[in-house]
Each structure stands twice: as structure tokens, then as C-alpha cells.
Amino acid sequence: MSNRRPFTAAEKRAIAEKCDGRCVDCGSDAGPLDHDHARPVWGGGETSVANGVLRCRDCHAAKTAREATARAKADRIRKRLAGRRVGNHQARNRRARRRACAIELPF
Numbered sequence: 001m002s003n004r005r006p007f008t009a010a011e012k013r014a015i016a017e018k019c020d021g022r023c024v025d026c027g028s029d030a031g032p033l034d035h036d037h038a039r040p041v042w043g044g045g046e047t048s049v050a051n052g053v054l055r056c057r058d059c060h061a062a063k064t065a066r067e068a069t070a071r072a073k074a075d076r077i078r079k080r081l082a083g084r085r086v087g088n089h090q091a092r093n094r095r096a097r098r099r100a101c102a103i104e105l106p107f
């Protein structure tokens with residue numbers, strides 16, 4: 001169900017160029033810088049140059065912590081919908097994805 005995949009080397013280069021080699025949050029260019037999803041995969045974000053950003057380790061960890069509540073809510077919605085015996089799997093998964101994507105993210 002997850003569409004998570006790593007960024008390709010070409011995507012990483014394009015993301016680094018787009019972000020001018022700096023963390024999008026604090027502007028630091030001191031490595032290591034992670035290639036991160038601006039909108040997280042669990043929240044419907046794609047693995048693409050458009051959704052990719054550079055983040056230093058500290059800002060990446062801070063973002064993950066800020067997302068925890070929204071992510072837990074998305075997980076609860078997915079679980080609830082998965083347990084419902086209505087419609088077929090694909091319709092249910094689509095609905096769960098839509099609901100998860102509609103959650104307001106704290107950034």
C-alpha cells in the first residue's frame with residue numbers, strides 16, 4: 001500500500017540544486033543534509049523533485065516530532081477504514097488516502 005521509494009541520485013541532485021544546497025528550515029549548508037519529503041509520504045506526498053527538500057538532521061528530527069500528532073491521526077483513520085466491511089479494498093484504500101491527505105499538517 002505504501003508508495004515509499006528512495007529518491008534517485010538524479011532527483012537528489014535536482015533537489016539539492018533547487019534548495020541551493022541549504023536546509024529549507026534553518027538555511028544551514030553544513031552537512032549531512034537529508035533529502036526529505038516536504039509533504040510526507042504517509043500524508044500523500046510523492047517522491048519527486050517537486051516534493052523534495054533538503055533538511056539538516058536537527059530540522060528533520062524537529063519536523064518528524066511536529067508531525068507525530070497528525071501522523072497518529074492519519075494512522076487511526078486508516079485503521080478504522082480498513083476495519084470497515086463496506087466497498088472493496090481499492091475504494092477503501094482510496095478513501096483512507098483522501099482522508100489522510102486532508103489532515104492539516106503542522107507546517
Ligand SMILES: [Zn+2]
Pocket residue numbers: 023024025026027028055056057058059060
Ligand atoms: Zn536545518
